Amino acid sequence: MVASPICSKTSFHARSNSLPSRPHPIISEFDEHICRVRDSQATSSSSSSIGHKLCSLQDLYDSVDKFLQLPLTQRCLAREHNHKCVDGLLDGSLRLLDVCNFTKDALMQSKEYIRELQSVIRRRQEGLDSEIRKYTASRKVVKKAIKKAMKSLKGIENTCTFSNEDPEIVAMIGMLREVKSISLTVFESLLSFISEPKSQAKKSGWSLVSKLIHHQKIACEEEETNVNEFAVADAALESLISCKTDEMKNVQKKLNSLDLCIEDLEDGIEGLFRRMIKTRASFLNNFN
Template sequence: MAFHTRSNSFPSRPHPIVQEVDEHVCRLRSSEATSTSSSSISHKLSGLQDLHDCVDRLLQLPLTQQALAQEQNEKWANELLDGSLRLLDVSSSAKDAILQTKECVQDLQSIIRRTRGGESAALTGEVRKYLTSRKTVKKAIQKAMKNLKGSNFPSLNKDHESIDIVNKLREVEAVTLAVFESLLSFISGPKSQPSRWSLVSKMMHSKKVACEEEKANEFAQVDAALNSLIGHKTSKSQNKSVDNAQNQLEQLESCIQDQEEGVECVFRQIIKTRVSLLNILNH
């Protein structure tokens, strides 16, 4: 008598949800080469929302649940669970960085409105507080980025019948980490930013600085504008710098709003995925 074992790998013709996951992963990977602008970051976050929505539907498939729930596959399922925790950690870091910057931006905007034409020392003090908070945010981002670099994906036994499912979810984790790495780099700004902008007050009108500001993202532009503001000594030049800082802060606030909403949606999706994995393991 011949006994037939049922494989838990995906069939030769993949389920539509599996194809959808692949399409989202491919789109996000292709977008890694695009410019790191505010709009491109928002687009990537939107893509992550769609991807993780598909992943949750993938985890609801009986095929997926059967494969991951088997006792011999518990190791792989636990590794995926650990991966979801890594994603929660990095998305929490992004949320904290965005929230802290948002609060500082709003406080600074309020101070600028109240002190316009008044005591410049108070404004300078608040600007310095903002720039100090930015240094704190950057240190936290550097720590999060270091943890990202430490993420690894142990090799699988290629004969393992759940290889397709596990690899699919690992691909999702990898592309999600890549998007958050782009976001954190965007918030932190260029690595060489402090040395470049330390000379802004002396070179504000030069073509070189104008070119640098065009290339900088909204976070770096605000840093530059504020460094320029505290570098001006005359009230006339400072008023111009205040106007510029206000404009840059308004643009940054709009940018932060979009990214805050995007990160929050992805964060909720990751939690949903983690709950689904826990339910599969507990059955």
Template sequence: MATSPLNVKPSSHARSNSLPSRQYPITSQIDESLNRLRVSQSASTSSSIGHQFNCLQDLYDSVDMLLQFPLAQQDLAQEQQRKWVEQLLDGSLMLLDVCGTAKDALLQTKECTQELQSILRRRRGVEGFANEVRKYITSRKAVTKAICKALKNLKHMDNKLSSSSFSNDDDTVAVISTLKQVEAATISALESLLSFISGAEAESKSSRWSLVSKLMHQKKVMCEEEQKTNEIENAEATLRSLIKSGNMKQVENAQIELQNSEMCIQDLDEGLESFFRRLIKARVTVLNILNC
């Protein structure tokens, strides 16, 4: 039986095996999606984060197929596995809450961005614009505060996931372990998204990937560090520069950056919403399995 290419962390809950391929042929797709997620985290751009959420959508589609297997349902429904399944359900509830925070942050930033664009088009200058920018910056600070709280919750989830341990290595544990790996990958992707929205790099963005994987991609991360693009952060920096200088020539540049930010936010929001629906579906499926 081959081990999964993804280890959640080098701790006891990460040592379990991949799903038996003969009983669960979907395991290859799950492993592939996990690998794609790992690779996509080598950069901190809107496109790389969008790719992460595309991978997450594929991953949860595979999880949905896994949960349709009668053997998987039987394993999850066993009384001795109840504690692990309930932990997964608690984790999914927290992930949904974090998704809600991300959705609110994107919406609030998008609305402020659109308002600023409208003001710039009407006034065609910077006179009186400073107060509106200050409102935008204040709004961004509130967004960042909410995101910091969500990131702490993700860190708590990560620590709890790391401290989990299994008492045996049977197929039931393999199913649960795979779902925990999916949970870990989700934590990492949401951490990347929240950090991007707030304009801050995640403190332990790749902590859920194995040490080997981190070393393999270390050089690539260093090479791409200079190529990072954050449209939201760029727009805010341009606005600050505009009101500081009062230079009319920067108005057009500000409009361009705000447009880029709005398009970026729209793309991220669409990817998050699509993933959000899949996360809800997975949670409902597990609940139905327990209630059968």
């Protein structure tokens, strides 16, 4: 794999008394995954691109876990003068887990509301407008919570200090800070996707849906990469109230697409959460 020119190589190396200093294979693997996640940041904020970012981040955490189990890493973490710094890293990992948990909850709550609405539409019960308004209100609650959470993301800083006399811990901190920064960027991208469809959400009702359908016919591949399923469903439901349009099948299709989108994102977040837990456990095992 050819690394992106913007990807800087880490300076944490496995050393030998008889051989020249060279990167450990796990460090090289770490660098490759860093580059891959960074490269994915340039892609569009569609559900498929975010899913790809989550998969790349999972691979990165697998490399971090291997790195934490290297004897050199364990010796570095065990040095008494590095304990304060390690405590800071552990605190940072816990806060990242909190963010991941919040993201899981936001997706789960959104899916529950969507499925309730799907059930009402399938049974064609009375009071559909009321259910749609309930869904819209629930979306506002989720958006408000996400907005608050995203503000807190900016406050997650690694405050640990370390001595310049220990180059290994300096390099290690640089690596793990980079992982933290990339993780926060991916979480922010996903939360923005859920809560802020941006310009798509501001377009009126069926004009958006019709435009999307039109582009799917004449410029399918390029347009689909930029589709936000939350924005499409929101616009379709809004039009159903304001215009009383008899387009139930189309609305059901949009809700179903959104449901499948959320399931895929949930799988990605769950896989990432498990790897983050494993990485934290590897950290803690170094002190048992």
